[in-house]
Amino acid sequence: MAPIRLAIVGLGKIARDQHLGAIAATDGIDLVAVASRNAQLDGVHCFNEIGDLLASGIEIDAVSLCTPPQGRFEQAKAALDAGKHVMLEKPPGATLSEVYALEALAKAKGLTLFSTWHSRAAAAVEPARALLAKRKLKSVSVEWKEDVRHWHPGQAWIWEPGGLGVFDPGINALSIVTRIMPEKFHLTRSDLTFPANRAAPIAASLAFETDSGVPVSAEFDWRQTGPQTWDITVETDEGKIVLTHGGSRLIVDGEAQIVEEDREYRNLYRDFVALVAAKSSDTDFSPLVHVADAFMLGRRIQTEAFED
Secondary structure, three states: OOOEEEEEEOOOHHHHHHHHHHHHOOOOEEEEEEEOOOOOOOOOEEEOOHHHHHHOOOOOOEEEEOOOOOOHHHHHHHHHHOOOEEEEOOOOOOOHHHHHHHHHHHHHHOOOEEEOOHHHHOOOHHHHHHHHOOOOEEEEEEEEEOEHHHHOOOOHHHHOOOOOOOHHHHHHHHHHHHHHOOOOEEEEEEEEEEEOOOOOOOEEEEEEEEOOOOEEEEEEEOEOOOOOEEEEEEEEOOEEEEEEHHHOEEEEOOEEEEEOOOOHHHHHHHHHHHHHHHOOOEOOOHHHHHHHHHHHOEEEEEEOOOOO
8 A cells, every 4th residue: 555645734742742753653654744823844745724735736645633622623524524534633622522523424434533542552551451351450540640831831722621621631541541441430529620710620630430349540630840640550459550651661560561662653653554554443532531521520629820
């Protein structure tokens, strides 16, 4: 199969930090165009927005959407209507109804829709999933705490409705937990801490329960400075399984099993190439479902104003 001719829409921080290098390192896909209001890239066709790109006549096969979730539905729909395969940066959209509408549209048109969860592509996730399938769970705890000023400097959209606030990183943790757990779980409590001047939470404390009654807790916080914390601890009948560093490291019963460099986005583009070749899609929206539940059950707690 000829390489996929890809266009990136949204050439911001995540595209430059992760997508460009991953595309260059992946066989079977070539970056040929970019659509971005505020940036251009040497060596490819550049446009201000996706409408200009699609109307240009430039031959592309697929679009990777790296824009904020607000407004992404219109971009994804335009690409699918134009017959292009679509890869969605996480979160896949601002609402559940829009992502399910995109799923139906892609299926109707026979196109690939890939809802990516980059943390699921970390090295320790699949080995942890295989281990947990053989053990009886006793409890799960998630601690996902980072410094928003470091990771999202000046990104005002993330504090607006649809931007998710602390759930922008928190959904990464939920994407891992929904992948590694051998049974489903549902939310029972949600405490959300909002800065007085922001529309999205800066911290969240969540409690879940599996179908069989196993407790699952999650603490998300955007106010942590110094070393960052991205840990998932699972207590089982045969000992403790811990995923650290965002899922790239695995500790089993106190012994390190996997320590790997960041290959998440290279794995995602490898999978996208395979999905397009197989004429299939990957649209697991369960992490976004849990985030929506957190807002539905959320008890609002107000804290001091936050200034970037």
